[in-house]
Structures are given as C-alpha cells and as structure tokens.
Amino acid sequence: MKTTATAQTKGFPLPSSLKVVVGTEGAQAAYPYYMQFTKEDDGRFWFYNSMHFPEPMSVFDMITAEAAYCALGSANTRVHCLPTTLGIDYRVLNGRVYIGGNAVTDPAEIEKRTQEFQKRAFYYYANWERLFAQWKDKMMGLIRAAEALPKLDLPEFEPIEHVHAGRGIASNHYILETYQKTLEGYFRMWHHHFEFLLLGYGAYLTFFDFCKKAFPEISDQTVARMVAGIEAEIFRPDDELRRLAKCAIDLGVDGQFREGVAPGEIIRSLEQLGEPGLAWLKELAISRDPWFNINSGDGFYHYHRSWNDDLSMPFAALPGYIANAKRGERLERHTERLMAERQQLIADYRELLETDEDRGAYDQMIELAHRVFPYVEGHKFYCEHWYTNLFFNKIREFGALLTKHGFFDDTEDVFQLSHFELETAIIDLMTAWSNGSLPRGPERWPAIVRERKEAIAEWAKHETPPALGPVPDIIDDPAIVMLWGITRDNLDTWLTADEQPDSNEIRGFAASAGVVEGTARVVKTVEEIGRLRHGDILVCHVTNPTWAPIFQKIAAAVSDIGGSMSHAAIVAREYALPAVVGTGTATQKIRDGQRIRVDGGRGVVTLLD
Amino acid sequence: MPSSEIIGWFADIDLSDRPTVGGKGGSLGELTRASIPVPPGFVVRTAAFERFLNALEKEEPIRSKVEALGSHELDKILALSQELRARLERAPLPDDVNSEILAAYVELCGKDNNPPLAVRSSATTEDAADASFAGLQDTYLWTIGARATLRSVRSCWASLYSTPSITYRRKRGLPESSVAMAVVIQGMVKAQKAGVMFTRSPLTGDRSVVTIEGAWGLGSAVVSGEVTPDRWVIAKITGEISVREISDKHVQHLPAPGGGVEEAETPEDLRRVPCLSDAEIAALKDIAKRVERHYGRPQDIEWAIDQTGEIRLLQSRPETVWSSKGRAPVAKPAENPLQHVMKIFGGRR
Numbered sequence: 001m002k003t004t005a006t007a008q009t010k011g012f013p014l015p016s017s018l019k020v021v022v023g024t025e026g027a028q029a030a031y032p033y034y035m036q037f038t039k040e041d042d043g044r045f046w047f048y049n050s051m052h053f054p055e056p057m058s059v060f061d062m063i064t065a066e067a068a069y070c071a072l073g074s075a076n077t078r079v080h081c082l083p084t085t086l087g088i089d090y091r092v093l094n095g096r097v098y099i100g101g102n103a104v105t106d107p108a109e110i111e112k113r114t115q116e117f118q119k120r121a122f123y124y125y126a127n128w129e130r131l132f133a134q135w136k137d138k139m140m141g142l143i144r145a146a147e148a149l150p151k152l153d154l155p156e157f158e159p160i161e162h163v164h165a166g167r168g169i170a171s172n173h174y175i176l177e178t179y180q181k182t183l184e185g186y187f188r189m190w191h192h193h194f195e196f197l198l199l200g201y202g203a204y205l206t207f208f209d210f211c212k213k214a215f216p217e218i219s220d221q222t223v224a225r226m227v228a229g230i231e232a233e234i235f236r237p238d239d240e241l242r243r244l245a246k247c248a249i250d251l252g253v254d255g256q257f258r259e260g261v262a263p264g265e266i267i268r269s270l271e272q273l274g275e276p277g278l279a280w281l282k283e284l285a286i287s288r289d290p291w292f293n294i295n296s297g298d299g300f301y302h303y304h305r306s307w308n309d310d311l312s313m314p315f316a317a318l319p320g321y322i323a324n325a326k327r328g329e330r331l332e333r334h335t336e337r338l339m340a341e342r343q344q345l346i347a348d349y350r351e352l353l354e355t356d357e358d359r360g361a362y363d364q365m366i367e368l369a370h371r372v373f374p375y376v377e378g379h380k381f382y383c384e385h386w387y388t389n390l391f392f393n394k395i396r397e398f399g400a401l402l403t404k405h406g407f408f409d410d411t412e413d414v415f416q417l418s419h420f421e422l423e424t425a426i427i428d429l430m431t432a433w434s435n436g437s438l439p440r441g442p443e444r445w446p447a448i449v450r451e452r453k454e455a456i457a458e459w460a461k462h463e464t465p466p467a468l469g470p471v472p473d474i475i476d477d478p479a480i481v482m483l484w485g486i487t488r489d490n491l492d493t494w495l496t497a498d499e500q501p502d503s504n505e506i507r508g509f510a511a512s513a514g515v516v517e518g519t520a521r522v523v524k525t526v527e528e529i530g531r532l533r534h535g536d537i538l539v540c541h542v543t544n545p546t547w548a549p550i551f552q553k554i555a556a557a558v559s560d561i562g563g564s565m566s567h568a569a570i571v572a573r574e575y576a577l578p579a580v581v582g583t584g585t586a587t588q589k590i591r592d593g594q595r596i597r598v599d600g601g602r603g604v605v606t607l608l609d
Numbered sequence: 610m611p612s613s614e615i616i617g618w619f620a621d622i623d624l625s626d627r628p629t630v631g632g633k634g635g636s637l638g639e640l641t642r643a644s645i646p647v648p649p650g651f652v653v654r655t656a657a658f659e660r661f662l663n664a665l666e667k668e669e670p671i672r673s674k675v676e677a678l679g680s681h682e683l684d685k686i687l688a689l690s691q692e693l694r695a696r697l698e699r700a701p702l703p704d705d706v707n708s709e710i711l712a713a714y715v716e717l718c719g720k721d722n723n724p725p726l727a728v729r730s731s732a733t734t735e736d737a738a739d740a741s742f743a744g745l746q747d748t749y750l751w752t753i754g755a756r757a758t759l760r761s762v763r764s765c766w767a768s769l770y771s772t773p774s775i776t777y778r779r780k781r782g783l784p785e786s787s788v789a790m791a792v793v794i795q796g797m798v799k800a801q802k803a804g805v806m807f808t809r810s811p812l813t814g815d816r817s818v819v820t821i822e823g824a825w826g827l828g829s830a831v832v833s834g835e836v837t838p839d840r841w842v843i844a845k846i847t848g849e850i851s852v853r854e855i856s857d858k859h860v861q862h863l864p865a866p867g868g869g870v871e872e873a874e875t876p877e878d879l880r881r882v883p884c885l886s887d888a889e890i891a892a893l894k895d896i897a898k899r900v901e902r903h904y905g906r907p908q909d910i911e912w913a914i915d916q917t918g919e920i921r922l923l924q925s926r927p928e929t930v931w932s933s934k935g936r937a938p939v940a941k942p943a944e945n946p947l948q949h950v951m952k953i954f955g956g957r958r
Contacts, residue, residue, distance in 0.1 A: 084956035110956055117954060122947045205953045213939040216813035217842055219851050348846040352816045360942030365949050478953050513849040515887070601850050 012467040014042040021094055021462055027455030028094065030059045030418060030448075035066075035092045046091065046098040047467040050584060051484055051561050052300055054541060056095025056459040059452060060395070060415040060422065063186065064300045064388075065090055065097050071190035075198060076479060077102075080124070081116035082198065085477045095459040098468060101477040121199055128371055132196065135375075139192055139382045146185050146390040149178050152401045154433045172430035175401070179426050182394045183419055189391075193383040198479060200376040205478070207365040214353060214362070219601070221511060225573060226346050227369045232377035237294045237307065238548040238571075240287040241314055245321035247283045251276040254326070257318045260530055263311035290386060297541075299388035302396075302415045306389040316529040317549030324552060338574065398422065405429055406442035408449060416449040466584075467491060506590070508558070508583035510603035511569035516556040516578045517608065522592040537598055539590050551575045556598040558586045558605050572600070580605050610716055615709040617652040619795075629654045631731025631791035636925050643903045645896060647922050648727070650795025651713050655733060657706045658766055658790050664703050665696060672785035675770070680779035683772075690772045697767035702759065710762065710794075714755050717794070725751045725797040725864060727923075728761035730768055732790045747771075750829065751797055753868040758794060765792045798921045799864070800913035802884040803828030804838050807928065808845075808897050809907035814931035816907060818842050818851070819897045823884050825875055826861030828913055828923060835872065836860050839884050843894045850890060855883050885914075892920055900925050907932060 015037040020028045028036075053065065073087020086102035104110055124131060154171055204227050211223045248254040253276050256269050270277030288308055296313055297304030307314050346366060353359050399414030407425055408414060417425060425441045432439035471491055480486050521536040523529060529550060532538060537556045548571040551557070556578040572579035578600030580586075586605060590596060595608040612621040617630050622638030630638065634652035641647055665671060671693060678685055702710075718724055728749040747768035749761035768774065769790050778788060804823030809816050822831060822838035830836040836859065842852035858875050865871040885893070893912060900922070901908050907928035913921050943949055 083954055104956075114951075114955065118947075121950070121954070122945075125947050125950070199950075202950050202953050206950045209952055210940055210949075215815050215817040217810055217815040217818045217844075217851065219844065219847075219849055222844060222847055222849065225847075345846060349817060352845075354816070354936055355938045357938035357941040361938070361940035361949065364942055364946035365940075368946055368949070510851075513847070513851075599853075602853065 011470045012045075013465050015046060015091070015093075015098070015468045016042050018093055018465070018468065021455075021458055024094070024455035024458055026448075027059075027452045030421075030452060031062060031092045032418065032420070035062065035090065037091045037093055037098075041091065042469060044089075044100050045467065045469045045472050046100045047484070047486060048464055049090075049097045049099045049484070050466070051582070052298065053097040054561050055301065056456045057092065057097060058095075058302070058415045058456060059418045061301050062092060062097075063183075063419050065092075067187045067190040068193070069099070070187065071194045072198075072479070074191065075194040079195075080121045080199065081113045082121075082478065083110045083113040083117050085479050088479065094462060094464060095456055096464045100469075101475075101480045103477050121202075124196065124199055125203070125368065125372065128196075128375075132375055135192065135195060136382075139189075139379075139387075142185060142189055142192065143382065143387055143390065146182070146387065146394070149181060149394060150174060152178065152397050154401070154429075170434070172433050175430055176423075176426055178394075179398060179423060182391065186387075186391045189383055189387045193379060196372070196375045197379065200372045202478060203365075203368045203372045204376065205481070207369040210362065210365055211349070214358060215349065218349075219510060219513070221513065221569065221573060222345070222349075224569070226342060226349070226366065227373050228342070229374050229377045232374060233381040234294075234377055235548070236381070237291045237314075240291045241317050241549045242321055242325075244280075244283060244287055244314075245318055245325055247280055248318070248322055249325055251280050253277055253280050254322045257315070257322055259316075259319050259533075263315040266315060293386040293389050294381065295385050295389065299384035302392045302412070304388075306385070308389070309393070313529050314549065316532070317552070320534075320553045321549070395422075398426065402426075402429060402441065402445075405432075405439060407439070407445050409446060413445070413449045413453075416452040417445070504607040506558075506580075506583045506586055506605040506607070508580040508586070508603050508605070509569070510601055511557075511579040511581045512572035512577055513601035514556070514576065514578035515597065515599045515601070517595065517597045518555045520558075520590045520592065520594045520596045521554075522587055522590055524587060537596060539586050539596075541587050551577060556600065557581075558583060558590070558596075558598055560584055560587050610712055612651075613709060615654055615657045615706055616713045617654050617791075618713075619647065619650055619652075622652065628733055628789075629656065629791065631655070631733050631789075631793075632926065633729055633731035633924055634791050634793050635731075637793060637795065639903070640900065640922055640925060643899070645900055645903070645922055646920060648796035648798050650717060650726075650793060652731060653706075653710055653713075653762055653792040653794065655789035655791050657710070658792075660703045660706055661697075661700070661766065665700055669696075671696075671770075675775060675778070675785050678775070678779055680776060683776070686775050686779070687772050690770050690775055693770040694767040697770065698760075698763050700763075702763070707759070710759060711755055714758055714794070717796070723754045725753050725799075725868070726758055727793070727795050727797050728752050728758060728765060729793040729795075730765040730790060731793045732769065733788070750827065750870050751864045751868050757868060762792045762794070766790055797864070798913040798915050798923065800827050801825070801916055803911075803913035803923075804831045804884075806893055806897050806910045806912060807907070808901040808910070809928050809931055810842070811930070814934070814936070817846065818844055819894045821885070821890060821893055821897075823912075824856075824858045824861065825879055825884050826863050826873075827870060828862075828911055829870055830860060830862040830872070832911065835862075841885070841890050843890055845894065845898055848891055848894065850887065853883070855881060857881055858884065889914065889918075889920075896920060896922065 016039055057065070069088050069090050076082045077086040084104050086104060088099050088101060090097055090099045104113060152175055154175065158170055207227060208223050211218050248257060253270060253273060256266055256273070267281065270281055292307035292314065295304040295306050296310065350359055350362055353362060395414060396411055399408065399411040402408055402414060402425055403411050407429070414422065425445065428439045428441045475481060475486060516537065518535060518537045520539045521532050522539045523532065524541060532550055532554060534553045535555050537558065538550065538554045539558045541560045551571055552575065554577065557572055558579070559581045561582055569579055569581055578598045580598055580600055580603050583605065590607065597606040597608055610616070612618050617626060617634065617638070619638045619641035622630050622635060623642055624635040624639050626638065627635040630652040637647050637650070662671060674689060678689065730747055747765055749764060752758050752761045769788065802823055802825050804821065805828070806819055806821040808819055810818050810820055821841045821843065824831050824836045824838040831838045837856040838858070839856055840852065840854040841850055843850045857880050859880060860872050861875050862870050863873050897908070897910055900910060904927065908925045909928050910925045911923040913923060915921060940949065
C-alpha cells in the first residue's frame with residue numbers, strides 16, 4: 001500500500017503532499033512541533049532515514065533522533081566546523097524520520113570554516129590517541145553514573161534514617177531528579193558519540209576515495225577490509241560465547257545445550273546438575289558484565305533488547321560453537337591471521353599502484369585511516385549498546401512505577417509518551433504522592449497510549465517515499481555521504497525504482513562476496529533466532545554485531561538496512577559468507593522458506609520460486 | 610629435431626628472438642618457458658620467409674615495388690597486392706625450407722597422425738606494444754595434413770602483402786627490408802569454450818581486476834565479434850567476482866569436418882547459460898596474473914578450455930591502449946598527511 005502523494009516532475013513528492021494516515025492524526029500530533037513538516041519544508045530535499053529508523057518510531061523513541069542530531073549538528077557546526085556542511089534537520093511523519101542536510105555554499109563562508117576546521121579537526125587527528133583514551137574514561141564515567149542512578153521508590157513514609165539524617169528532601173523529588181539525570185545522561189552520551197565519528201569516517205572516506213580513483217573497479221568491501229579493525233570491543237561479545245562454549249565442554253556440561261531449547265530451561269537443567277553446572281553459570285555471569293550489554297538491534301528503539309535482557313540470541317549460538325569445538329575447530333578468532341591478511345591485502349594493492357607518488361599518498365592515507373578507525377568501530381559497544389540499554393531500562397523503571405500507580409496497563413506503555421509528556425506524568429505522580437490525592441494520569445494516558453500503539457501498527461503497513469522534495473544536482477555533504485551513503489546515483493535509482501515493479505531481484509549493498517542458493521529464513525525478532533537451522537539464509541531487518549554468533553550456522557545473510565562497512569558486513573566477510581545488506585525491502589519481499597540466491601559480490605538477491 | 614635457423618621450437622625461444630620468430634612466436638615461446646600452458650608447436654622463422662622471398666625476387670623484384678607506392682595510391686596497392694599474393698601462393702618452397710618444415714611437422718604430430726593445427730602469421734612488426742598491428746595478417750585454424758599446413762604457411766606469408774597490410778606499412782613509412790614474417794604452427798585446442806581476458810580493465814584501465822570474456826566453441830567467434838560473450842570482472846587480489854554478465858550466445862564457431870571453421874547455432878539449452886564456472890574463472894585469473902607477472906606489464910590474452918577441461922593460452926600480447934596513456938598520479942604525498950582529508954571535507958573543488 002502506498003501513502004498518497006502527488007508525483008512531482010523529476011523529483012520526489014513534496015512534504016506537503018504526504019498526508020498523515022487517516023485516523024492517526026492524534027498520534028502524529030504527539031511529536032513535538034519542531035519535528036512536524038511545514039509548508040516551508042517543500043523547498044528542501046529530505047530523505048527517509050531507513051538506515052537508522054527503519055520502523056515507525058514511537059514518540060518516546062524519537063529522543064534518539066533528537067539527541068543524536070543535536071549532538072551531530074553541534075560537532076559539525078560548532079565544534080569541528082566542517083567547511084561545507086552544518087548539521088542535520090529532521091522531521092517525523094507517520095512515525096517515519098526524514099532528514100535533510102544543511103549545506104554551506106557561500107565560498108567565503110566555506111573558506112572561513114576551512115580555517116577553523118584545520119585548527120580543530122587537525123588537532124584531533126594529531127592528538128587522536130590521547131583524546132581517544134580520554135574519551136574512553138569519559139564514557140566509562142558516564143556509564144558508571146547511569147548505573148549508579150537510584151532505584152525509584154515512593155514509600156508510604158520517608159525512611160526514618162532520612163529524617164534523622166536531616167536530609168530534608170523527600171523521595172518524590174528524587175524521582176524527578178533521577179528522570180532528569182537519565183535524560184541528561186542520554187543527551188550527553190550522544191555528544192560523546194559524535195565527538196570523533198565524522199572525523200573517523202572522513203579519514204576512512206579519504207582512503208576510500210583514493211582507492212576508487214586508483215582502482216575504479218575495486219569493490220567497496222575490499223577497501224573496507226583494508227581499513228577494518230580486528231580487535232574492536234564490538235567483537236568481544238561473540239568472543240565471549242566462544243569462551244563459554246569451550247567452558248561447557250571442559251566442564252562436561254555441553255550436552256545441556258541443544259538447538260531449540262529455551263534459555264531458561266537450559267539454565268534450570270544446569271542448576272540441577274550441581275557443581276559443574278553452577279561453575280558454568282558463574283562463567284556466564286562473568287561474560288554478561290559487561291559483554292552481554294549488546295543489543296539485538298542498533299539500539300535506537302526501546303524494544304531492541306540486550307543479550308542480558310534476553311538470552312535467546314547467545315543461547316541460540318552456543319550449540320553451534322560447541323559442535324565446532326568438538327570437531328576440533330579452533331574457537332578463538334584468528335586475530336593474527338586476520339591481521340596478516342589485512343596487511344597482505346594492503347601490500348598487494350600498493351604494488352599495483354603505478355607511481356611512487358601514488359604509493360606515498362596511499363601510505364599516508366591508510367596510516368591515518370588505521371589510526372582513527374578503531375574509534376568508528378569501538379564506540380558502538382559503549383554508546384549504542386551499553387549506554388542505550390541502561391537508558392531504556394531506566395525508563396522502563398519509570399514505566400513500572402507509573403504502571404503500579406495506574407497510569408499504564410503495561411510497563412512498555414511508557415514509550416508511547418514523549419519525554420516531555422513523561423515528565424508531566426512524573427510530576428503528576430509526585431504531586432499526588434505529596435498531597436495524598438489521586439494522580440490524574442490514570443484517566444488520561446491509557447486511551448492515548450492505545451491510540452498511539454494503533455497508529456504505529458497502521459503506519460507500519462504503509463510504505464513511505466524514500467525521499468521528498470526537489471532533487472539536488474549533486475550531494476557533496478560529507479555527513480550525508482558518510483553516514484547514509486547517499487549519492488546522486490542512489491537518488492536516480494530510487495526515482496526509477498517504480499518503473500520495474502515486477503523484478504524478482506532485490507538489490508542492496510554488496511557486503512561480502514560469494515554466491516549461495518538456499519532456503520530463506522525471515523527472522524523479524526530476536527525470539528525467532530531459534531528457528532534458524534544449519535545452512536539457512538538469514539533474512540533480517542537489521543544486521544548487527546549481536547547477530548555475529550549465528551553466522552557460524554547460516555549460509556548467507558540478507559538485511560533491510562546496513563552499509564558495506566556495517567559490522568555484520570565485516571563479520572560476514574570474516575566468515576566468508578555471502579551477504580547483501582541495505583536492501584530496504586528484503587523482509588517484506590522474501591517469504592519465509594522461499595528459495596533464494598544471494599550474490600554478495602554484486603549485492604543482488606534473486607527470488608527463485 | 611633441434612631448433613635451427615629455419616625452425617624454432619617453443620621451448621627454445623623467447624621474446625628476445627622476436628626478430629626471427631615474430632611477436633606471436635616469441636610470446637608463445639615465452640609462455641612455454643614460463644610453464645604456462647599453451648598448445649605445443651614451433652615457429653617457421655623469418656629466415657625461411659627470406660629465403661623464399663629471395664628466390665622469388667631472383668625472378669622479379671617485390672620489396673622495391675612495394676616501397677615505390679604511396680600510402681594514398683589505393684588502386685595501385687590493390688593491383689600489386691593481388692599480383693604479389695598470387696605469386697607467393699603459387700611458388701614452390703626452397704627445398705631446405707620445405708624439408709625442415711615437414712620434419713618439424715612429423716615431430717609435432719607423429720608419423721601417421723594428422724591432428725588439426727593452427728597456422729598463424731607472426732610478423733616481426735606485429736604485436737609490438739607500440740603498434741597495435743593485430744588482425745592484419747591471416748590465421749588458418751583446423752588445418753589438417755602436411756600439404757594443407759604448407760599451403761597455410763605460404764598463405765600467411767602472402768597475407769603480408771594484403772591491401773591493408775601494405776597500406777599500413779606505407780602509411781607508417783616502414784622499410785620493406787625490415788618486414789619479415791615468421792609462422793607459428795601449433796596444435797589446435799578442441800575448445801569447448803574460449804575467449805579473451807585482459808589483465809587491465811579495458812573500460813577503466815584498472816590494474817586490480819582481470820576482465821574475462823568467453824563463449825561456447827572456438828575463440829574466433831569472440832575475437833571476430835560474431836557473438837556477444839559472457840563477461841566477468843574478477844579482482845586479482847581477492848578473487849572476488851564483481852561483474853557477471855551472461856549474454857545470449859546465439860552462435861558458436863566449431864571445427865568444420867574437412868578442416869577450417871564453421872559457424873553453428875548454439876543449442877537452445879546452452880545459449881543463456883554461463884560458459885564458465887566460478888572455479889574456471891578463478892583458474893583463468895590465476896594464469897592471467899602469472900602471465901602479467903612474467904612480462905612485468907598488463908597483457909591481453911586469448912584462452913581456450915579444451916574438452917578435458919584443461920586451460921590453454923593461445924596468445925598473450927602487451928596491452929597498448931591504457932599503457933600508452935600514461936597516468937597522472939591520483940594523489941601525491943602531502944607534507945602534512947592530514948591535508949588529504951580536505952578532499953572529503955573541503956567540498957567540490
């Protein structure tokens with residue numbers, strides 16, 4: 001089903017022609033005014049950020065867009081002063097997030113910003129190691145502060161110790177304070193997230209651009225392999241599973257891990273085994289903190305739960321790792337081998353360069369890319385995974401508290417309120433607790449929550465145009481190119497996409513070479529991971545490092561979102577599995593159980609029946 | 610029999626012998642000596658051609674007649690070409706030349722065997738990196754028997770006096786005394802599929818990929834452009850296949866029953882099927898890399914895969930189009946390496 005939109009000659013529909021789905025106007029109005037399209041927005045180019053926000057966003061989850069774009073924009077516009085671009089504007093319609101770049105076009109302004117950029121960004125590059133070490137300290141401090149936020153409690157009477165200590169401030173105040181600190185931490189985390197990110201990508205893209213000119217037919221993934229780090233924290237969760245598989249064998253409890261058995265059942269059977277089972281569970285606890293703080297998704301939605309919150313993913317992977325180990329396969333990642341392969345690849349391409357000057361420039365660029373890229377890979381575990389988990393789980397505590405006081409039917413309903421509305425509900429509750437009357441929220445929120453949930457379900461059924469507004473002649477905004485891979489060529493493909501509706505081919509980014517035919521297993525949620533059988537082709541929405549453990553048993557991977565530098569692409573290459581990512585529509589167009597062919601070198605998925 | 614002034618076995622010659630075995634012959638010798646699989650054979654050296662020509666010139670001059678022509682005198686070139694080709698094709702070979710070629714033929718084919726042979730012109734000016742002279746001289750495929758082989762050798766020599774050949778030489782002002790022709794005689798590959806490959810992308814000049822084109826049957830269908838071949842692009846270093854274009858290969862060249870080549874329709878069930886497997890593509894790529902490494906420069910290669918699945922190279926010559934362009938460096942080392950990032954952050958320049 002298509003959202004009604006008037007086609008515009010040689011361009012995408014105008015924002016004003018895109019209508020709110022009938023019956024969801026109330027839910028649309030819940031998004032803050034500054035996220036709503038206005039008539040003036042028709043003059044600008046927007047695109048749907050399906051990479052980060054592939055599903056309609058609940059009004060609370062929009063805080064991720066808000067905090068992220070606020071931090072990204074600050075870094076670009078005010079901190080590093082990128083010469084040709086400011087920040088990213090965003091709007092939301094039918095739960096879909098549209099974004100648009102703010103290009104700098106005045107040559108004098110670009111020149112002025114270039115001067116600033118070289119004083120700031122170059123300083124970062126030159127002092128990268130020190131600043132990055134400092135970043136890790138800051139980030140760990142932030143994580144510890146979030147973990148230390150108090151539990152929420154509104155007792156009937158203040159604890160007597162508080163009174164005797166003369167605390168003077170009642171518990172309801174700490175509810176509000178904790179909420180505000182929770183939000184403050186989240187906004188702050190996103191500043192940390194973007195402190196290095198664009199500079200890191202920029203160095204990578206500099207090398208990428210050189211390679212594409214020197215070797216016009218080199219694949220994106222080959223350049224990615226030359227730059228990709230090997231020991232980033234993001235690989236650690238998967239490493240921990242390998243470790244746990246080995247522990248299970250060493251302790252003789254490996255027989256307990258069978259495909260298709262729920263984690264809870266396995267844990268119970270281990271407990272009943274006594275000593276060896278308990279020893280394994282102790283090892284599990286060691287791995288869980290902090291390495292299971294990794295999301296099943298990209299961490300942008302409240303329902304992307306972590307391994308710690310849902311053990312399905314790690315437990316689905318364990319039987320495979322155990323079987324591999326018993327066959328005598330080495331379980332540890334072959335770090336040294338991977339590093340040697342990377343170095344060989346770099347040397348082999350270097351040898352193909354035709355002049356000494358090219359080789360000199362190549363050496364400088366790869367050196368810089370290697371120095372800065374560990375941040376690009378490493379930050380994700382701390383930001384998108386660990387911190388985001390802490391944040392959404394803290395918000396869940398507010399959900400539980402408000403549910404207890406009748407505001408919601410279910411804890412998860414809290415995510416149907418904007419962060420402003422949530423603050424009003426909290427103040428409502430603290431007022432009621434203080435004066436002994438009943439809160440007003442229970443009359444107000446359940447109906448609104450229902451309406452918004454229905455709207456999200458409705459919006460999810462409607463396709464949304466990939467872009468809106470007039471097509472720019474050229475896109476040279478480095479942020480847009482780097483983070484979203486959007487180029488003028490992409491836009492032309494989108495504009496003609498409707499002209500070949502019957503194609504049985506689905507196109508995406510070529511992420512990992514190879515051709516495989518097999519049975520598609522469309523996995524929409526983590527709970528479904530258990531359905532994957534050896535040799536299946538994984539078809540999923542987001543590919544994510546969290547899913548790495550199941551790559552040992554699949555034949556190929558296809559995803560709706562993700563680029564050739566996404567972690568899943570890296571892991572697929574490591575396992576030498578064909579992968580096509582960023583197809584946009586694979587989970588919609590491929591039926592569960594369908595025969596498909598995945599050509600990871602070309603980025604094409606073919607439906608065979 | 611050992612190599613001689615008249616005959617050069619592939620195993621005994623290399624590129625430095627080009628003045629006496631021609632570019633093609635030298636290249637086949639070079640490949641043989643580098644253990645790259647080529648169909649076995651020998652070269653009838655330029656000395657044989659010179660003896661033949663000298664014998665003919667005793668009756669009536671040839672080279673001076675050609676040199677007397679201007680490149681624009683098309684009618685005269687045409688008339689002389691007809692006259693000379695007829696003379697060369699009719700005249701008997703000098704006895705020593707005749708007997709040496711026959712002896713080498715028997716050694717290559719065995720006493721009572723008459724396997725099909727390829728008889729190819731190998732001009733000393735041909736296949737040079739600076740003069741893309743390919744295709745101006747004749748090649749005779751599926752030549753069967755000693756007599757036919759000798760006839761083909763003469764026809765190759767005569768093709769040096771074809772109208773386009775003479776015109777080409779006159780245009781470039783090449784002295785006729787410098788022009789000589791060797792003839793390659795080698796086993797024919799009963800190709801089930803064949804084609805060409807380039808160790809540098811013909812499209813972009815990219816040296817990191819091998820482009821392979823192939824079709825069913827003999828390679829002549831691909832080289833002559835009578836069939837649109839399947840096309841693959843494979844990365845030299847990673848082996849990743851980034852382009853697979855499978856075409857409708859409606860015709861194929863097959864050996865004709867009485868010798869020579871005939872065109873036939875490709876069976877329906879093969880037309881749109883890739884003619885190479887991934888393993889074959891990888892094997893061709895590996896050979897292409899070896900050849901390029903051996904020569905130290907990009908190569909254009911003709912290949913075939915025989916009925917048993919063995920790969921054979923039919924020829925390799927230096928790539929001329931991109932190599933002659935001379936590329937400016939993509940980037941130069943910067944005094945401050947950080948300046949490179951301005952390419953990305955500095956906007957359009």
